[in-house]
Amino acid sequence: xxxxxxxxxxxxxxxxxxxxxxxxxxxxxxxxxxxxxxxxxxxxxxxxxxxxxxxxxxxxxxxxxxxxxxxxxxxxxxxxxxxxxxxxxxxxxxxxxxxxxxxxxxxxxxxxxxxxx
Amino acid sequence: xxxxxxxxxxxxxxxxxxxxxxxxxxxxxxxxxxxxxxxxxxxxxxxxxxxxxxxxxxxxxxxxxxxxxxxxxxxxxxxxxxxxxxxxxxxxxxxxxxxxxxxxxxxxxxxxxxxx
Numbered sequence: 001x002x003x004x005x006x007x008x009x010x011x012x013x014x015x016x017x018x019x020x021x022x023x024x025x026x027x028x029x030x031x032x033x034x035x036x037x038x039x040x041x042x043x044x045x046x047x048x049x050x051x052x053x054x055x056x057x058x059x060x061x062x063x064x065x066x067x068x069x070x071x072x073x074x075x076x077x078x079x080x081x082x083x084x085x086x087x088x089x090x091x092x093x094x095x096x097x098x099x100x101x102x103x104x105x106x107x108x109x110x111x112x113x114x115x116x117x
Numbered sequence: 118x119x120x121x122x123x124x125x126x127x128x129x130x131x132x133x134x135x136x137x138x139x140x141x142x143x144x145x146x147x148x149x150x151x152x153x154x155x156x157x158x159x160x161x162x163x164x165x166x167x168x169x170x171x172x173x174x175x176x177x178x179x180x181x182x183x184x185x186x187x188x189x190x191x192x193x194x195x196x197x198x199x200x201x202x203x204x205x206x207x208x209x210x211x212x213x214x215x216x217x218x219x220x221x222x223x224x225x226x227x228x229x230x231x232x233x
Contacts, residue, residue, distance in 0.1 A: 033221075040126075040225055041225060042121075042208060042223035042224055042225045042226055043162075043208070043221070043223045044223075045220050045221070048220070058220060059220070088160070090162060092162075105152065105164055105167050106164075106221055107164060108154075108161065108162035108164075109161075110160065110161045111160050111161065111162075113160075
């Protein structure tokens, strides 16, 4: 049981290049999330997918797109990378939140360290 | 809007000392969840505890304990007899319906260094 996996672990891009970060979970969770972590900022939500077939913007969605490929996989795409997108990216997953209750515990992948030159 | 404040940016303690990490939150909802995560130097985020707003009972797990006080909107984390392996960044987080049920709002983290 691998939990949440992310690829790649490290990536260096030049300004303007594109790339896709991959995330997969084997816990049969319905909800998946993408966060970025910047020094001294905690984690901020980029996009999330409450269930297969749906995606929604989080706090900092500009410059990113996502695809919920199936229940297991949720990818994050940078179409034209900028130095401001240098960050550590975390994917997470959780059970489907039950009606009337706040979200269930989120479990995180190991992260992708991205540098944009 | 929801907000989580971890006022302690960095703390250093000598091994075997007790240490308390503070977390203060703001939310307009009566139903919400609070979490603590640990991020060791290796970088992964490890879930430690989840507490819902209706359960103010304190919790103890080995050397770890959590004190939840709704009256002061605080959810503090105490490590007893700290060890070098406790050195990490600790994040407090809040999830409430006002955020759309799916968003965790994180504090900026407290970096704990345990000196041997």
